Amino acid sequence: MARVLLFGRLADQAGWREREVEAESLAALRACLANDDAELAEALAGPGVQVAVDKTLVRGEAVLAAGVEVAFLPPMSGG
Amino acid sequence: MITLTEAPFEPGALLTAFCAGRDETGAVASFVGLARAEGGAASILELEAYPGFTESAIETFAVEAAERFGLQSWRIVHRVGKIAPGEAVVFVATASKHRRAAFEACDFLMDWLKSRAPFWKKEHGPAGARWIEPTAQDRTDAQRWD
Numbered sequence: 001m002a003r004v005l006l007f008g009r010l011a012d013q014a015g016w017r018e019r020e021v022e023a024e025s026l027a028a029l030r031a032c033l034a035n036d037d038a039e040l041a042e043a044l045a046g047p048g049v050q051v052a053v054d055k056t057l058v059r060g061e062a063v064l065a066a067g068v069e070v071a072f073l074p075p076m077s078g079g
Numbered sequence: 080m081i082t083l084t085e086a087p088f089e090p091g092a093l094l095t096a097f098c099a100g101r102d103e104t105g106a107v108a109s110f111v112g113l114a115r116a117e118g119g120a121a122s123i124l125e126l127e128a129y130p131g132f133t134e135s136a137i138e139t140f141a142v143e144a145a146e147r148f149g150l151q152s153w154r155i156v157h158r159v160g161k162i163a164p165g166e167a168v169v170f171v172a173t174a175s176k177h178r179r180a181a182f183e184a185c186d187f188l189m190d191w192l193k194s195r196a197p198f199w200k201k202e203h204g205p206a207g208a209r210w211i212e213p214t215a216q217d218r219t220d221a222q223r224w225d
Contacts, residue, residue, distance in 0.1 A: 007127055008199030009210045055132045071129060077200040078193045078213050079112075079126060079157055079169055 002029060002064045005071040010049070014040045021070075026051065026062045029070060048075035080153075081137045083128055085160040090170050097154050097172045104151055108181035109172040110189050116164035123203040124162045133197045140191055148184035150175050155188065159198075187224050194221040 004019050011017045014037065023029035034041030043049070052071040053062050064070065090111040098107050114124045128134075141153050156170040171188050175181040194217040201210050 005129070007129060008201075012210075052129075052132060055129075055135065071132070073129065073197065074199065075212060076195060076197045077211055078191075078196050078217060079198045079200070 001066060003067070003069045004029065004033070005069060007071065008074040008077075010040075010043060010072050010074050013043055024064055026053075026058070026064065026070070029064065044072050049073065081134050081141065081155045081157070083130070083134060083157050083159050085158070087166050088156055088158070088170065090167050093154065093156055093170050094172060097152075097174070101174065103176070104174045105176050106178035106181040107172060107174045108178070108185040109170070110185050111167050112169040112189070112193075114162045114164050114166050114168050117202075117204070120204045120206070121164065121202045122205070124164075124168070125201040125203060125208075126157075126159045126162065126168070127199040127201070128157075128159045129197055136197050137192070140196075141188060144184055144188055144191075148173075148175065148180045148187070150180060150184050153184070153188070155192070157192070157196075157198075161203075190217075190220045190224060193217045 001020050001022055004021050006014050006017055021029055021032050023032050030041055030044065033044065050073045051058055052073060053064065054068050094109050115121065137155060141155060145153055151174045153174070154172045158168050162168055169192060171185055173181045173184040175184070194213045199210065201208050
């Protein structure tokens with residue numbers, strides 16, 4: 001089970017900010033989210049969206065251990 | 080040290096505390112960013128951070144900046160959540176032996192904070208809410224240092 005966090009416009013689009021998802025890889029997690037909301041999954045794979053696993057940025061695929069935190073970060077705006 | 084806070088802060092008090100007890104610091108430079116009303120178009124600025132991740136990114140960057148400019152110390156306080164026009168959004172202070180390093184490091188930190196720091200910014204106004212991306216000017220300012 002991974003804890004998924006959405007930030008910025010992604011959270012607005014999804015209508016949620018945090019959700020538990022059963023997935024053992026990032027690809028599986030994306031597929032699981034796409035089943036529920038295809039438009040959201042597309043936005044999560046969109047340009048400039050970064051992924052952090054347990055607060056470390058990752059590129060491409062990642063294996064998800066139980067209880068990890070997966071954050072989808074839209075382009076950062078600065079303060 | 081970096082602090083994110085949902086509560087309004089008093090920049091003068093932060094500067095006083097930062098200057099206290101220094102007898103080998105020749106220069107302290109500081110910057111305070113305030114939320115603008117944009118002529119009534121912006122009633123509330125909302126800043127979202129990723130707790131833990133955002134502080135750690137700022138800390139890492141500021142430690143590098145301190146090394147690059149030879150700072151003795153630095154302090155950053157940044158608001159998150161909903162911010163009213165006129166309230167302080169960010170406070171940056173830098174301390175060094177001589178003024179040039181303090182000025183430049185403060186400028187450098189602000190350019191990065193304004194363009195690349197992990198925040199997501201939303202402006203609420205009479206016309207609704209919109210997410211704000213960094214401006215071309217913010218990006219150009221940050222690139223001056225690359």
